[in-house]
Amino acid sequence: MSDFPVNPLVWIGVGSSFAFSGLFYHLYQEKKKELKKLKEIPIFRPDHHLVKILKASPRKRLQYVAVEGLVQADGEPLGSRFVPRCFGVIQKIEVAEHWSYWNSLTRTWNSRKVNKTETCNTVPFSLVCPGLYISDMYVKVQDPLDASGAFLERVHHRVRRAEEGVMGLVLQGLSGEKPVAQEESEQLLRVGTTLTGFGEVVLEGGEVMRLQAPQDGRRFLLVPTDHGSFMDRHESSAQMWKALTAVSGITGASLLAAVVYSLVGKQDDRSK
Secondary structure, three states: OOOOOOOHHHHHHHHHHHHHHHHHHHHHHHHHHHHHHHHOOOEEOOOHHHHHHHHHOHHHEEEEEEEEEEEEEOOOOEEOOOOOOOEEEEEEEEEEEEEEEEEOOOOEEEEEEEEEEEEEEEOOEEEEOOOOOOOOOOEEEOOHHHOEOOOOEEEEEEEEEOOOOHHHHHHHHHHOEEEEEEEEEEEEEEOOOEEEEEEEEEEEOOOEEEEEOOOOOOOOEEEOOOHHHHHHHHHHHHHHHHHHHHHHHHHHHHHHHHHHHHHHHHHHHHHO
16 A cells, blocks of 8 residues: 555644544543533522521531622612713723834834723622512622632723824824824623622621632632523533534544545555
């Protein structure tokens, strides 16, 4: 068979397909392990059942659980600076200027972001059961800024282009720099958002429940969705890696089979 050389690109395609199949299979196995750990985490809502579980637990503490509820400000919520009748409990505002400067070596204008300011405001908030507008059961969220997870929603984003006047053209010629635009954005954790928190829950004073960062080093996580949707997203991710594993493996096997069939066919033709 060595008398009939195969295009090196074909061998590269075969090797790449099997290599990617192995990589995707590894990622699939890792996602399966992550899913198994997530399914082992108990899920609760801020209700009397959770209070009973905490009272029966050692030190009235659950080391790592998931709590699903609606975001409710403990006092006056934060009003959006840009969107009317939009309220939240965590507010993050970013303002930055975009400038262009002249690069004499490449003789081109390059851009950069300067004078970036970031403001973050918070008010205490809790998680309450969905559908209950008035409830004496709630879970306070302790130090939410220490939690990971993309739980802020962008409610405003605007880019204001700089106006070029005579004075601006003069400064541009003297300094080699010119303002291009100002960018502003606002993110909120809005009141009424469905939030699932993963962490440690403790009971204080017999009725006050608090969600906080775990003491055992596990991740304190806030997810802006219900627990079922969160798990479905991870299931979909695992199925994606599984499908990519199969596609890559089948592609590699098909290419290899085609190479073998071609070589065997040529060998038969030569023997005839």
